[in-house]
Amino acid sequence: MSLSKDTVLPRLIEIIEPFNKKGIALSADTSFARDLELDSLTVMDLVAEIEDEYDIILPVNMLPDLETIGDVAGAVAEIKNK
Amino acid sequence: MPDLFDKFQPLIDQYEGLMASGMRDPFHLKMEKILSPTRAVVDGREIILVGTYNYMGMTFDPDVIAAGQKALEEFGSGTTGSRVLNGTYQGHAECEAALRDFYDMDHAMVFSTGYQANLGLMSAMAGRGEYIVLDADSHASIYDGCAMGNADIVRFKHNSVEDLAKRLKRIPEDAGKLVVLEGVYSMVGDIAPLKEMVAVAKEAGAMVVVDEAHAMGFFGENGRGVFEAAGVEDQVDFVVGTFSKSVGTVGGFVVSNHPKFDVLRFVCRPYVYTASLPPAVVACAATSIRKLMHAHDKRAHLWAASRKMHAELRAAGFTLGTAEAESAIIAVKMPDQERSAKMWAALIDEGVYVNMVPPQATPGLHLLRCSLCAEHSDAEVDEIIARFKRAAAAAGLPLST
Numbered sequence: 129m130s131l132s133k134d135t136v137l138p139r140l141i142e143i144i145e146p147f148n149k150k151g152i153a154l155s156a157d158t159s160f161a162r163d164l165e166l167d168s169l170t171v172m173d174l175v176a177e178i179e180d181e182y183d184i185i186l187p188v189n190m191l192p193d194l195e196t197i198g199d200v201a202g203a204v205a206e207i208k209n210k
Numbered sequence: 211m212p213d214l215f216d217k218f219q220p221l222i223d224q225y226e227g228l229m230a231s232g233m234r235d236p237f238h239l240k241m242e243k244i245l246s247p248t249r250a251v252v253d254g255r256e257i258i259l260v261g262t263y264n265y266m267g268m269t270f271d272p273d274v275i276a277a278g279q280k281a282l283e284e285f286g287s288g289t290t291g292s293r294v295l296n297g298t299y300q301g302h303a304e305c306e307a308a309l310r311d312f313y314d315m316d317h318a319m320v321f322s323t324g325y326q327a328n329l330g331l332m333s334a335m336a337g338r339g340e341y342i343v344l345d346a347d348s349h350a351s352i353y354d355g356c357a358m359g360n361a362d363i364v365r366f367k368h369n370s371v372e373d374l375a376k377r378l379k380r381i382p383e384d385a386g387k388l389v390v391l392e393g394v395y396s397m398v399g400d401i402a403p404l405k406e407m408v409a410v411a412k413e414a415g416a417m418v419v420v421d422e423a424h425a426m427g428f429f430g431e432n433g434r435g436v437f438e439a440a441g442v443e444d445q446v447d448f449v450v451g452t453f454s455k456s457v458g459t460v461g462g463f464v465v466s467n468h469p470k471f472d473v474l475r476f477v478c479r480p481y482v483y484t485a486s487l488p489p490a491v492v493a494c495a496a497t498s499i500r501k502l503m504h505a506h507d508k509r510a511h512l513w514a515a516s517r518k519m520h521a522e523l524r525a526a527g528f529t530l531g532t533a534e535a536e537s538a539i540i541a542v543k544m545p546d547q548e549r550s551a552k553m554w555a556a557l558i559d560e561g562v563y564v565n566m567v568p569p570q571a572t573p574g575l576h577l578l579r580c581s582l583c584a585e586h587s588d589a590e591v592d593e594i595i596a597r598f599k600r601a602a603a604a605a606g607l608p609l610s611t
């Protein structure tokens with residue numbers, strides 16, 4: 129079954145919700161650094177959860193390009209479909 | 211006009227806040243005299259050094275000093291060139307020979323620092339489409355080497371064999387993989403379960419690097435490192451190390467049995483594009499390395515001193531980074547930055563130097579890190595403990611009893 133950014137997004141938001149300490153509304157446009165203000169340790173935990181959920185690897189060197197939740201959803205779909 | 215320094219303002223504010231409280235500056239201490247591997251003079255007062263990487267106390271070894279002086283006179287103060295041009299002298303070759311003998315391996319390559327050895331190895335060994343799998347708590351030089359190269363970088367949870375296995379399984383079977391481990395992790399002084407980790411890495415078809423920076427000299431029968439003590443010498447593809455700790459000078463190296471190892475001399479940019487070590491430094495290093503091969507008494511004493519220090523600090527109610535002494539590093543946990551700085555300053559007043567770890571290096575932890583030296587006598591360890599107790603009282607640090 130092929131995944132798309134839009135099919136990944138709702139579940140991804142559920143995974144990110146526990147990391148949403150500021151209680152803001154999460155959408156594809158939410159930025160990790162600017163809106164969620166995650167520190168580097170928390171980012172690592174979050175990445176591990178996403179990797180476990182989809183049984184994939186999100187290489188560390190890819191992270192700087194993933195600014196928003198939508199970017200991550202797109203990357204997950206792309207890696208999964210490879 | 212934008213000032214490029216603006217991005218550092220939070221750090222500047224934090225530092226100035228600390229200094230405004232009238233605290234002694236932990237990051238700009240000056241050693242006026244070095245009396246021995248364990249004693250120095252600061253502000254005209256003698257202090258005990260308990261925060262150096264001089265584990266084996268080789269810096270004032272008479273043979274090491276004599277070798278350095280001879281090389282300085284005969285070969286001059288510097289090489290003024292790269293290892294691959296005019297910068298390889300007889301001394302560099304002898305230093306690499308000493309490393310081959312020390313590790314009983316076929317190849318050795320000496321870099322100008324350990325930092326550069328890691329930069330060179332990580333950036334050159336794994337390229338595009340290949341993977342580097344590293345412990346989350348890896349040293350900055352390993353991370354920086356990864357950032358410099360083009361491989362995909364995968365982190366696993368610190369010292370978790372299970373997490374390493376899980377991540378290796380997700381990497382395509384036919385992709386080249388390099389697993390990077392450290393014998394001793396220098397922030398809290400814990401050691402890696404190398405036997406299990408190396409087995410998991412080999413099962414996945416990965417090559418393995420172990421950085422033994424904080425273990426060389428006193429782990430294993432021959433002092434080679436944790437990988438020797440763990441009995442995985444024949445499984446490890448590369449060992450990285452440094453001369454800036456047990457060896458007692460400066461420099462870095464990689465040793466290996468791989469038949470094609472020497473090609474790295476052409477492809478490691480931090481090896482090629484920098485000047486080689488001065489003749490006196492490689493002469494000191496070679497002499498020190500050869501002496502470390504037989505330093506059985508020093509190893510035994512360093513272990514005894516480390517265990518004693520750990521047991522007595524714990525008994526005094528300090529909170530330590532590890533349950534038992536796993537290495538010569540004993541990290542004392544502080545509740546926050548302010549009390550960490552207070553305790554550090556109180557220790558200096560008592561005449562004890564330890565490392566205050568900058569908080570950026572260990573997010574979420576405030577550590578005062580002690581490291582022992584084979585030259586610390588039993589009486590000195592007793593004195594250090596007594597001073598720790600007095601400093602804690604002076605700094606208002608609560609102890610658990």
Ligand SMILES: Cc1ncc(COP(=O)(O)O)c(C=O)c1O
Nearest residue numbers: 323324325349396423452454461
């Ligand atoms: C694990 C580790 N690797 C490498 C290095 C770098 O060593 P050097 O001081 O030779 O650059 C260090 C020292 O800070 C280290 O702790």
